[in-house]
Amino acid sequence: MRNIKLTLEYDGTNYCGWQRQINGISIEETLEKVIIDLFEEDIKILGSSRTDSGVHARGQVVCFKTKSTIPTHKIPGAINSRLPRDIVVVYAEEVDMDFHPIYSTKGKMYSYRIINRKMEPALMRNYYWHVGYNLNFEHMQKAATYFIGEHDFSSFKSQGGSTKDSIREIYSLNLTKDGDYITVTIEGNGFLYNMVRIIVGTLIDVGRGRIPYDSIGDIIKSKDRRRAGITAQAHGLYLEKVYY
Structure with missing residues (x-):
């Protein structure tokens, strides 16, 4: 099992915010669906900050655990090819299994x-x-x-x-x-x-x-x-x- 950390950039204009909502499309929902389809696993992503509707990001951090052997350096391109253009993974790295995007924040x-x-x-x-x-x-x-x-x-x-x-x-x-x-x-x-x-x-x-x-x-x-x-x-x- 691997713990993958992503750094995201996104334009929040067309989304109801980071967190999944019942009244609109969220960035979390959009990204998670792409990752599940790509890795063919039941994956739950965790974000560092619950940005509100309309808020933008240059450095949102996301983590997810996977059994996949896809090389880390190929993950951003693979995800971005399936994402809408207003959400971009700019960097990916493999981190320790105990790393948490919220609780590890300084x-x-x-x-x-x-x-x-x-x-x-x-x-x-x-x-x-x-x-x-x-x-x-x-x-x-x-x-x-x-x-x-x-x-x-x-x-x-x-x-x-x-x-x-x-x-x-x-x-x-x-x-x-x-x-x-x-x-x-x-x-x-x-x-x-x-x-x-x-x-x-x-x-x-x-x-x-x-x-x-x-x-x-x-x-x-x-x-x-x-x-x-x-x-x-x-x-x-x-x-x-x-x-x-």
Whole structure:
């Protein structure tokens, strides 16, 4: 028996998210069906992150166990030849049998992309959140510093998550701006349900002047979701990398 680890890239636009759903086609379902057909085994895949509907990924990690002797370096091409073009296996490797894509995780990196101008985009509408308000980028950068470190992030999670412990550590949170385009990059040891999107939405509310940048520390300490900002739209979010 072998344990195969895959690194995936996908465009989440046409899917109901990573996890199998009854109300739409998921990335998990699509990939698993291809793997079962290819390996001719009853295989169950495990993903590292349950990305929501519309969320994209550059570094989703998946594992599955197989008896197949297909050489590891040939697995990505064999799977990709059967997948739709918006899901791609970029790398495959054989790992220890006790490796688990969730429980072996040491951290993750996400990015979030914003286009900040009056007119909505035509070409990148599925990959950027359009924000039509004037934003104070300097205040957003100052607000970002308050998130760094280990905190109880109860103010920055949506209801519905399965985890009971809300303490997480943010290693870095950086904002860059290139013309109308803003990118938020965040790394941490783990993230609560919708945590990244709520942090981004809060930064946008800071930029709009609705939340003072120096109140972020108090919002974190309050553990009150009502004091944080809006939840940013899903389609601007990218799972960039999972650390092991």
